[in-house]
Amino acid sequence: MAQEGEAAPRTSTVQDKGWAWMVLVATVLVQGLTLGFPSCIGVFFKDLQQDFQASNSETSWFPSIMTAVLHAGGPLCSILVERFGCRTTVMLGGLLSGVGMVASSFSQSITQLYVTAGFITGLGTCFSFQAGVTVLGYYFIRRRALANALASTGVSIGFTLWPLLSQHLLDVMGWRNTFFVFGGVMLHCCVCGAVMRPVPVKPPGPPSKPGPGPLAEDIHLSNGNSLGHEVHLHRPRCDACIQTLQKYLAFDVFCKNKGYRTYTIGVAWMVMGFVLPMIYLVPYAVVNGVEERKAALLVSIIGFINIFMRPMAGLLSGLKVFTGRRIYLFIVAVALNGLSNLICAISASYSAFVIYCVVYSISMSVLGALIFQVLMDVVEMDRFSSALGLFTILESVTILIGPPLAGLLVDLTGHFSYVFYASSFFMVTAALFMGFSFCTMETKNKSTQPHKPAPDNPSRGKYADVPTELGSETNGSAAIIYVTSI
Structure with missing residues (x-):
């Protein structure tokens, strides 16, 4: 997959070796910075509640929004990956996360915290995490299962370190300055994203010539003041949405x-x-x-x-x-x-x-x-x-x-x-x-099926491994699988 305007050679020499392991290290860090981050929110719960004079229910909306957006942003992240590539999406997520946490340190109400640390930071962590997992699928083929298992340890490392760091900074400088520092820490996702160079999967095809197509034909006919063809103009758009x-x-x-x-x-x-x-x-x-x-x-x-x-x-x-x-x-x-x-x-x-x-x-x-x-x-x-x-x-x-x-x-x-x-x-x-x-x-x-012969693979129809060959096409483009984790 050639991304971000880079020329794509016919073969790749980095899969499962060399730079792939640097990408794996970057993915471990990204998972620790993103999925591991919500684990420290409980440390600030009482301070936020007292500072904003908020109830337990009002205060808990902040981590709820952050975690919900982290999970719900998957389809949007997948669209960005297909359009701009994994590297750009990870770096965009790091930028959003950092800006969200810095802005949250200036929040004057719990509602502002919902928007800054909740929505903006949650969306940024979603982009960085899911694009980081996606890029592993391109860098690893034979050792993909091992790579994903090692990458998931980043979440556990984040769970371990974030609460300890949060409590120490909270004791030293208060929650506002701590959130400001966290903004700088989250920007390290941009550094990790820079490591995730695009991997060419297949040789670039010749540029397709624009044909008239049904949409162009409908536009031409609708210019002839045909009401029926104006209706047809919207059909391709509806089909595309579906x-x-x-x-x-x-x-x-x-x-x-x-x-x-x-x-x-x-x-x-x-x-x-x-x-x-x-x-x-x-x-x-x-x-x-x-x-x-x-x-x-x-x-x-x-x-x-x-x-x-x-x-x-x-x-x-x-x-x-x-x-x-x-x-x-x-x-x-x-x-x-x-x-x-x-x-x-x-x-x-x-x-x-x-x-x-x-x-x-x-x-x-x-x-x-x-x-x-x-x-x-x-x-x-x-x-x-x-x-x-x-x-x-x-x-x-x-x-x-x-x-x-x-x-x-x-x-x-x-x-x-x-x-x-x-x-x-x-x-x-x-x-x-x-x-x-x-x-x-x-x-x-x-x-209902007592006489049906048992399949060779007992999990057939229920389970299939991730494809071992890249470059499979769905509707003419490589399929992107984005994965979240609990």
Whole structure:
């Protein structure tokens, strides 16, 4: 793929070696700077609440907007990648993130913080993260699975370091100056983006000559004052809009594919509770007498364990015994993650918090490793990109409303423990819903097709690996798969 006006040679000598490893290091840093960043917001929760005289619900809208935009911006990011390339999109995301955080340090109201640190920074982190993941698919072919596994450790490193850095800077200079410094830190995404040079995938084709086409013909005929042809003028535009929606938002797959519909609804319901501990764990610990530095360390414990557990979870899911059955491993992890929240709800001692972080991080690692692998199991790969677009947008809606609802619950009851009860409720009910639905579908499929011979690949129709050859064409252009992560 030749991008940004660079000449494309006929072959590439950088894939899986050489500069590809520099790009991998840059992607690790980008993931730590972007996906890892929301983990530190809980450190500033009480200070923002006091400074703006805001309720728990009003304050929680800030991290909700940031995280929701980070997930929902996937289709827009994919369009930018196709138009300008991965390098430019990553650098644009770094610029937006830095500007958003610098502007947030001058916010005079919580509403301004929603726009600056919430929307602008969230959109910037979305562009940098998803374009950074996309470029790995071009630089790595044979070692793509290894590259993605190593890149995902950046998220865990970010979870580990961001809360500690945030608490230290908050103690030294306050939240405004800390946000200003964070703006400079986020600009390092631009440096990482500069490393991601375009990779030529195929030789450039000859420039196509513009033909009359249906649109040009309709324009010519409509100039002849033909009302019927003026109507035809709008048809190609409508068809283009429909094709664009089908390309980035798979509504047709959602309506026809029961597995995809069940999984999307289940995950959307699940994340409403999944994001709550990352926001409310630190303020909950502080309210119960834990020192602020030790409270911030709890989030770092989750991130540190993730560094080792996430690759192990990926290797575990790759075992032959789980082929075609990853959904059940995912459901068990969802249930365990939900039940772990009861530890915090029952006991608020520091030892209980540490035990909670260990159990939570183990189940979180499995969720992060499997969430998109399972999506590949239930959707054909030729529709994966568009299915992922709708999946992340619906997911972002519940991410947006979950924390404010939990904040409202705290405002009404005066107890943070109810947040963890609510998180447990959403996670466990989502696990029960997905488990019952997939078991029912599997039983129904076996009963309706008793004599159908077993396929050579037991996951056929459910799962397909990422193509090992680049340059496959869809409607004349290379398909872009953008991936988000929990």
